[in-house]
Amino acid sequence: xxxxxxxxxxxxxxxxxxxxxxxxxxxxxxxxxxxxxxxxxxxxxxxxxxxxxxxxxxxxxxxxxxxxxxxxxxxxxxxxxxxxxxxxxxxxxxxxxxxxxxxxxxxxxxxxxxxxxxxxxxxxxxxxxxxxxxxxxxxxxxxxxxxxxxxxxxxxxxxxxxxxxx
Amino acid sequence: xxxxxxxxxxxxxxxxxxxxxxxxxxxxxxxxxxxxxxxxxxxxxxxxxxxxxxxxxxxxxxxxxxxxxxxxxxxxxxxxxxxxxxxxxxxxxx
Numbered sequence: 001x002x003x004x005x006x007x008x009x010x011x012x013x014x015x016x017x018x019x020x021x022x023x024x025x026x027x028x029x030x031x032x033x034x035x036x037x038x039x040x041x042x043x044x045x046x047x048x049x050x051x052x053x054x055x056x057x058x059x060x061x062x063x064x065x066x067x068x069x070x071x072x073x074x075x076x077x078x079x080x081x082x083x084x085x086x087x088x089x090x091x092x093x094x095x096x097x098x099x100x101x102x103x104x105x106x107x108x109x110x111x112x113x114x115x116x117x118x119x120x121x122x123x124x125x126x127x128x129x130x131x132x133x134x135x136x137x138x139x140x141x142x143x144x145x146x147x148x149x150x151x152x153x154x155x156x157x158x159x160x161x162x163x164x165x166x
Numbered sequence: 167x168x169x170x171x172x173x174x175x176x177x178x179x180x181x182x183x184x185x186x187x188x189x190x191x192x193x194x195x196x197x198x199x200x201x202x203x204x205x206x207x208x209x210x211x212x213x214x215x216x217x218x219x220x221x222x223x224x225x226x227x228x229x230x231x232x233x234x235x236x237x238x239x240x241x242x243x244x245x246x247x248x249x250x251x252x253x254x255x256x257x258x259x260x
Contacts, residue, residue: 010179015240024197043178089221127221
């Protein structure tokens with residue numbers, strides 16, 4: 001998987017950082033979340049561009065380090081190529097004992113296909129999710145943005161999913 | 167998890183809205199679009215419930231097409247200049 005890091009987006013991008021920090025967008029997201037949200041205090045995990053392109057490129061089962069994510073689908077392959085979003089909501093990340101297989105076995109999995117132009121919000125810290133592997137060479141490009149709860153602005157966060165978020 | 171990805175050594179870049187040429191216009195467009203598109207508080211309530219219930223909410227019209235278009239252009243430009251393949255090998259669960 002290829003990506004463009006936060007540092008390069010922040011330094012050379014214009015629209016992505018502007019949208020990410022947009023007060024009206026954050027206010028509206030807060031209405032959907034029913035709590036105030038803020039830009040991530042940790043700059044590295046504010047946004048990233050990911051491009052899956054080779055057979056087997058995937059983004060395995062994980063939770064987000066931060067509670068709210070917005071994913072922008074820039075390009076999506078046909079669903080027959082893989083690259084589908086799978087979600088298990090209302091699951092909780094015990095960092096000492098992940099039990100991914102148990103979560104997958106004991107809960108229904110929602111699978112969703114997307115097309116270019118789609119945007120979705122994910123309650124990423126309590127929704128176990130993955131992007132299924134590409135089963136053939138194809139291109140899937142997304143932008144992932146992540147926000148923090150205002151009430152948690154000073155919490156200590158470990159960054160297990162840093163650099164491979166989706 | 168055992169991560170083997172390269173260390174990210176470059177310092178992060180913060181954000182200053184006064185230095186971002188797009189910021190003011192983007193905010194105006196988004197505000198006007200939200201006021202126009204999501205004026206029904208009942209709809210917002212059900213969208214919030216859906217996010218709570220499913221952990222997921224598809225909301226492709228959260229920004230106007232004009233913002234989406236320049237956003238996509240920004241992505242394409244950055245990909246062409248800075249994309250780097252960073253294969254990350256971690257423990258596989260499935």
